[in-house]
Amino acid sequence: MKKTKLTLKDVALQLGVSTATISNAFNRPDQLSASKREEILSQCKKIGYSGPNKAAQILRKGKSNIVALVLADSISYMVSDPVASTFIKGVSGALQKEGKHLLLYPGDSKSILDVVDFVDGFICYGAPRNAMLVDELAVTPKPIVTVDFDIDDKPSINIDNEEAAFEVADHALNEGDNLAIFGLRLIDSPSTCRIYDNPLIGVESSISHRRLDGYLRAAKAKNVNVSRERIWHLPESERSFARQAAKELLTSSPRPNVVLCMSDIIALELLHLALDMGIKVPEELRITGFDGIEESQRTRPTLTTVCQSSAAKGENAALVLLQAVSGKTILPFEMRRGETV
């Protein structure tokens, strides 16, 4: 039956105190007597005032408790990717624990200008598909932490992709000499194809290139030749793309006997196709993945892959960001026993 939403002013008028006091009752208990505070709070409950308006608080305090998670791609795509969604899980868990809200922001949008004014900070998961976002994020005054890629000297969270790729490749190449690589977003084209002479994109920013470097280092160390047309490009870690490419690869001749895949999704698709074709894995074809998603352990044979905890990454990213937002770092401490007690 309220005519209009109650404001702090209305309440102050009704209770016969100043707006500052009401505000303090909600925000700064130390600024008024406990008794008055109790009274104000209970009166507010009675008349149906549920606390200071959050929109006004955002403007006044410059703080919204909203954290934007900038995804590499559209939300649609990211949410169905097992690795990304596990990352989101990690982030959301940590944020919820601190009472922060999660705004999902697509990496293929025009600009972050429409949110930058009201979010408390950014977590950026992978290089946004729209490269202009990176430029904007690089100069935003808001706290930011990047994951799986870097922006200048902003804090970031990574694994050593080059080394991880090296290790898995090194292991795979213990047997087999005919190598092919399934890479992710290595060139600037939307279609599935081999690399040939297409230029590699985003060389240093992209984890794909770090991984490629690792693969190639392992190949070189084992004296395995890897010609350019044996490096394949997939625009997405998507099953349909992967299946198509896998089909082409397995019918090409000479058929490779080692395939290094930059994601488990791709590797699994290749594995299933190979099995359907009657190819023996790993005797005739050795396959490696990347990420260590659940499904990679459910298949038979299980997939050899690089396990990384996306959930932990998400959690860490959130914690690093929150610490930047609050400006407070809580360091661990240790009690040292002296002789005074």
Add this chain to the structure above:
Amino acid sequence: MKKTKLTLKDVALQLGVSTATISNAFNRPDQLSASKREEILSQCKKIGYSGPNKAAQILRKGKSNIVALVLADSISYMVSDPVASTFIKGVSGALQKEGKHLLLYPGDSKSILDVVDFVDGFICYGAPRNAMLVDELAVTPKPIVTVDFDIDDKPSINIDNEEAAFEVADHALNEGDNLAIFGLRLIDSPSTCRIYDNPLIGVESSISHRRLDGYLRAAKAKNVNVSRERIWHLPESERSFARQAAKELLTSSPRPNVVLCMSDIIALELLHLALDMGIKVPEELRITGFDGIEESQRTRPTLTTVCQSSAAKGENAALVLLQAVSGKTILPFEMRRGETV
């Protein structure tokens, strides 16, 4: 090198016009001459003013372009559920198209009071785990649309769960007479167990009960008896729970030869276990799922299930909400040919 962020006022002062004019240049082109507008906009670009502060706009306009998607459960849980994440895909796609932002809101949080002031509306996917949220949502002045459950007379999007359940059960019961049911959140306990004498919760609000009703109606029509201890309760549509329950079910005697599952995840876990145990499906054991997730078509044998398009649901929910937010309904029209031209 900016000392502080530029405001509308600064810009107005520098360009020698009023703040209103600058504001209008950005928001209401019809309020000033095209030439002046051009000039203002280009000047703004030059001096590095990127447009009105969004936080201030939220307060002043009472509109943020943020839509809260209230999930049934924690974000962590929802994001890894194929059905829910497909729904999120649908929502996010539609929102992005309209330039709206997506705030993911967990259904196990305390209260929506911390966001209600600044979001433009709510999409509520399933009954929130914290039932108090429902009460709050029921009285919020903001537009809201619910999916897969109802709040009073708020707009909602549903499939006919009872009928769908009836149809799939009716089909399954063409053969087989020993029925068991795997239900979702039927009782108020967090553990996996049979229903026995536990009271069913949330009878009308929950889709689970509609589905149960459909199953039971089909059973009755076929004269199949279904005793209470043949109805199982699973607190989540989670693989580990499902596996455990499936194990118990398949080793119980007499072993059922028809199992109706309220989600594909559960059904798939049961299917895999049965196959591992050498049970012939569907000859010895008939299984039905619910939802029609991708994976249910990838297994052999493929799963009999109720297909519903979660993506379409998400899209529709977003569209219904946006129409409520804008207050404008755009109806289709048709040109009728008369004889005047």
Add this chain to the structure above:
DNA sequence: AAGCATGAGTTAAACGTTTAAGTTAATGTT
């Protein structure tokens, strides 16, 4: 008893916009 903290409030100026209402000059109407 003068001086000085301290506690408990109040006042009023931000925060950065939008927009209804008002002003002015130019154009159109009769």
Add this chain to the structure above:
DNA sequence: AACATTAACTTAAACGTTTAACTCATGCTT
């Protein structure tokens, strides 16, 4: 020529808070 209309701006009051600075008793030192 007088009057009404319109285009193009400006003025100033919101929007609903927070918070630094101020007031005014009260109790505590010396």
